[in-house]
Amino acid sequence: MVRYLMKKNLDRLIDHAKEVYEKAYAPYSNFKVGSSILDEQNNIHVGCNVENAAYPSGSCAEEQAIGSMVADGGKVIKDIVVIGKSDELITPCGACRQRIREFCSKDTKIHICDIDRGYLKSFSLDELLSHSFGPENL
Numbered sequence: 001m002v003r004y005l006m007k008k009n010l011d012r013l014i015d016h017a018k019e020v021y022e023k024a025y026a027p028y029s030n031f032k033v034g035s036s037i038l039d040e041q042n043n044i045h046v047g048c049n050v051e052n053a054a055y056p057s058g059s060c061a062e063e064q065a066i067g068s069m070v071a072d073g074g075k076v077i078k079d080i081v082v083i084g085k086s087d088e089l090i091t092p093c094g095a096c097r098q099r100i101r102e103f104c105s106k107d108t109k110i111h112i113c114d115i116d117r118g119y120l121k122s123f124s125l126d127e128l129l130s131h132s133f134g135p136e137n138l
Contacts, residue, residue: 010079013038014113016046017083021115024048024061032115033084035061039074062096066103077104083113089120097129106132 013036021034026049033049047064062082069077077100084090089112092100100110106126113119125132 009038009042010081010111010119013044013079013081013111014083014119016044017081017113018115020046020048020061021083025050027051028053028055031084031086033061033082033090035065035083036081037065037069037074037077038079039069039072040076040078041074042078043069043072043074045069045072045074060093060096062092063099066099069103075103077108079109079111080104081111081113083115085115090114091123091128097125098132101125101129101132101134 016036017034021032024032024034026032028051035047037045039045045065045068047061047068049059049061050064051058062080080100082090082092091112092110104125106124108125109122110125110128111119111122
């Protein structure tokens with residue numbers, strides 16, 4: 001069964017991602033990213049990237065949003081929005097694709113947005129991380 005996210009819910013997710021995008025801590029790259037997640041209880045959780053002078057110690061927006069979801073008791077990502085500012089699509093990095101995979105199905109939608117241009121494109125997780133390794137592989 002294919003599930004479609006209602007436009008008003010996608011708009012809400014985008015609004016939350018835009019709001020948290022502005023709070024990103026990116027003093028080194030000046031590359032801000034915001035993310036919002038809709039969980040199985042229809043709660044929204046947000047995260048933004050947080051850089052660190054010791055570069056590997058920073059964290060991604062998607063990672064932060066997932067941590068927020070888990071801390072609030074959410075267990076399933078129904079939809080996720082990633083927003084940034086670039087001429088190119090800003091999709092989750094490889095590590096975040098795997099993090100997202102832990103909490104969703106292969107059909108879960110990842111909605112890519114630009115802070116100025118709005119919604120751009122949606123991908124299923126399987127499109128971004130085909131033949132992925134997940135909890136069922138253990």
